[in-house]
Amino acid sequence: MSSDMSSSGHKPDGSAKEKAPPVSQPKFWNDPKKRSLLFQVLLLSVLGFVFYTIIDNTLTNLEQRGITTGFDFLTREAGFGIAMSLIDYTEASSYGMTFIVGLLNTILIAVMGIIAATILGFILGVARLSDNWLVAKFSALYIEIFRNIPLLLQIFFWYYAVLRTLPQPRQSIEFLGSFINNRGFIFPAPVPEEGFGLVTVGFFAAIAASWLIARWAKKRQELTGQQFPVALTTIGLVIGVPLVLFLFSGMPLGLDHPELKGFNFKGGITVIPELIALWLALSIYTAAFIAETVRAGILAVSHGQTEAATALGMSKAKTLRLIVIPQALRVVIPPLTSQYLNLTKNSSLATAIGYPDLVNVFAGTTLNQTGQAIEVISMTMAVYLALSLMTSFFMNWYNARIQLSER
Amino acid sequence: MKYELQPTLPPPANMIGVIGWLRKNLFNGPVNSIATIVVGYFLISFLVPTIQWIFIDADWVGDSRDACTSGGACWVFIANRLDQFLYGFYPEAEHWRVQIAFIILIGSIIWLVLPKTPKKGIVAALLLVAYPVVAFILLYGNSFGLPQVETHLWGGLTLTLVLAVVGIVASLPLGIVLALGRQSEMPIVRSVCVTFIEIWRGVPLITVLFMASVMLPLFFPEGMSFDKLLRALIGITLFQSAYMAEVIRGGLQAIPKGQYEAADALGLGYWQKMILIIMPQALKLMIPGIVNTFIALFKDTSLVLIIGLFDVLAIGQAANQDPKWIGYSTESYLFVALLFWVFCFSMSRYSQHLEKALNTGHGNRA
Numbered sequence: 001m002s003s004d005m006s007s008s009g010h011k012p013d014g015s016a017k018e019k020a021p022p023v024s025q026p027k028f029w030n031d032p033k034k035r036s037l038l039f040q041v042l043l044l045s046v047l048g049f050v051f052y053t054i055i056d057n058t059l060t061n062l063e064q065r066g067i068t069t070g071f072d073f074l075t076r077e078a079g080f081g082i083a084m085s086l087i088d089y090t091e092a093s094s095y096g097m098t099f100i101v102g103l104l105n106t107i108l109i110a111v112m113g114i115i116a117a118t119i120l121g122f123i124l125g126v127a128r129l130s131d132n133w134l135v136a137k138f139s140a141l142y143i144e145i146f147r148n149i150p151l152l153l154q155i156f157f158w159y160y161a162v163l164r165t166l167p168q169p170r171q172s173i174e175f176l177g178s179f180i181n182n183r184g185f186i187f188p189a190p191v192p193e194e195g196f197g198l199v200t201v202g203f204f205a206a207i208a209a210s211w212l213i214a215r216w217a218k219k220r221q222e223l224t225g226q227q228f229p230v231a232l233t234t235i236g237l238v239i240g241v242p243l244v245l246f247l248f249s250g251m252p253l254g255l256d257h258p259e260l261k262g263f264n265f266k267g268g269i270t271v272i273p274e275l276i277a278l279w280l281a282l283s284i285y286t287a288a289f290i291a292e293t294v295r296a297g298i299l300a301v302s303h304g305q306t307e308a309a310t311a312l313g314m315s316k317a318k319t320l321r322l323i324v325i326p327q328a329l330r331v332v333i334p335p336l337t338s339q340y341l342n343l344t345k346n347s348s349l350a351t352a353i354g355y356p357d358l359v360n361v362f363a364g365t366t367l368n369q370t371g372q373a374i375e376v377i378s379m380t381m382a383v384y385l386a387l388s389l390m391t392s393f394f395m396n397w398y399n400a401r402i403q404l405s406e407r
Numbered sequence: 408m409k410y411e412l413q414p415t416l417p418p419p420a421n422m423i424g425v426i427g428w429l430r431k432n433l434f435n436g437p438v439n440s441i442a443t444i445v446v447g448y449f450l451i452s453f454l455v456p457t458i459q460w461i462f463i464d465a466d467w468v469g470d471s472r473d474a475c476t477s478g479g480a481c482w483v484f485i486a487n488r489l490d491q492f493l494y495g496f497y498p499e500a501e502h503w504r505v506q507i508a509f510i511i512l513i514g515s516i517i518w519l520v521l522p523k524t525p526k527k528g529i530v531a532a533l534l535l536v537a538y539p540v541v542a543f544i545l546l547y548g549n550s551f552g553l554p555q556v557e558t559h560l561w562g563g564l565t566l567t568l569v570l571a572v573v574g575i576v577a578s579l580p581l582g583i584v585l586a587l588g589r590q591s592e593m594p595i596v597r598s599v600c601v602t603f604i605e606i607w608r609g610v611p612l613i614t615v616l617f618m619a620s621v622m623l624p625l626f627f628p629e630g631m632s633f634d635k636l637l638r639a640l641i642g643i644t645l646f647q648s649a650y651m652a653e654v655i656r657g658g659l660q661a662i663p664k665g666q667y668e669a670a671d672a673l674g675l676g677y678w679q680k681m682i683l684i685i686m687p688q689a690l691k692l693m694i695p696g697i698v699n700t701f702i703a704l705f706k707d708t709s710l711v712l713i714i715g716l717f718d719v720l721a722i723g724q725a726a727n728q729d730p731k732w733i734g735y736s737t738e739s740y741l742f743v744a745l746l747f748w749v750f751c752f753s754m755s756r757y758s759q760h761l762e763k764a765l766n767t768g769h770g771n772r773a
Contacts, residue, residue, distance in 0.1 A: 161737045348613045392605075
């Protein structure tokens, strides 16, 4: 049995004066360097051959089926409608536009889901560690039920068993000027009137002012040790300033109330049931995973830290804010980002209930109409791949940053 | 004057027993009391009607929807279609084949899970290598005098299990190769493996399934056609192997460096080092991770309904469309959810138990 570690390629150690003993030239397959080179060349040529065969076969197949290749189709007219679009889209728009509409809808559901899942997940994660027996058990029950049932099943349940069984538009459930029926959730649309720009300006000015105050307060505390209630001022400014401006300028905001015309509603903003079902299912499912992440993060902060903070005379709220949460976040954020990524990828299940996301619109309808599977699927995959690579870059950056503060 | 020790007084009545427990766990402070009342009210107002609907008011026996009169859940619907939920469209006369395949699977898994059963290694090897062949012959037939059952007839829980088991068994060797390649010192091998893993981990399974069903046929020469099930299996296996590779890498990295160095010092070659020293130790550490990816895969198999395969969820969907049974979709979703939940929950409990059991050892694990 020949060994890899043998005398072969390595230069013998020892003083330079001493003449190296004559090294017998090993057989080239026993030389790790040459062997690995050979192996890699072999791998490359096999891969090259595989890719060549695939591309060759594909081109032949496409030619036989009369499918054109290339990205020209993106500028052609799509000719189909999309149930929900955040930008102007008509049937006369191009296939390229369907890509953008789908992408925006995917981003919309991902952002909505991430916000809801984070709030619900943090509440449940903290609740599971509560010393209230009922609250802790309730949270555990929730987590164990929802994370062990496939997401697709949950989406179907909310869509087919709950939302689609709601009454027709004519028998809508009505409250506060909003309507709920099997076509979705319809609520009055706010219409900014003249003078509303002032409120917007005030809002951004308040944010800028709070930021400056926070900087000033931090500097002052470092110099003099005096503290300033930054959080309260910020809340007061950001809510107060726009509110005061809004009231003083005579409440320049109208409401466009939805009205029942014929069989459907006109006016207002309609949230389609597909979006609601997908949002509920994604948030509820992901919240169960986030709760477990949060729980692990809080448990990872050793009890000595809390005790030390108490010994220093810190209040309970301050201990939580300054000692426990910053240390827990360091453990929580990397898995949390990967949960966000999972949620975004899972939002592609939208296609099963017909929410017009990227997969449904682009990899579905556009693919069927153009037949250009290679281009369409590659573009779709590239979007998700780019998202996931960006997330992992962020995570590496974040990990490197927080590592500095470690003892 | 008495000098004997007085007997200790009993604890206050409100600190022990049921009342003490309630005070300590449910009403220790105003905030907790309010939380208890709110959660308790929610639970009672939600659980009581639900339980009543599921169990007490439900109809269990009958042949048609006429039997469902009591206003509760209509389990008659599920009972009438139970065969479809379990076997899909598999011919009824051949159900015994599925049952045998299932019994062998469950039997060997119980053998592996129970502590102190002998020859676990041999059983595991047989399960990974011989069982897929046996199960394929049983399910597909066309040999040993068994009539052939086309794969488009497979469905229900059978298909779900086929997808999950094949996915995990086939992705294991691929995952091992990828994980070793990712740790290799050869730059080209390493970058090929990293690219492969990151691409598959970066895209949703559904696009992989789309790719497998739409693009895969284009990759092969004319006349070479694939079964729809096989295409889905190829997609799932490629996808899963990337996740498997990361689990295996985690296991490999948990092995102290000294083990690698000791193997080198003994003059073992690369494969000897891996097969004799590293893998036996690492595989033990990987089992919880493998079980966790299996749970994820098991839930993900439900996505095949989007490319037109009839797994257990798709059977439920199809049953809901049956005009004779319109309006009972909640029942079928609950039933399918229960099936998935039982499998996933027991597996996750097992994986947690294993993690605890393995954590007592030494090594550089925290």
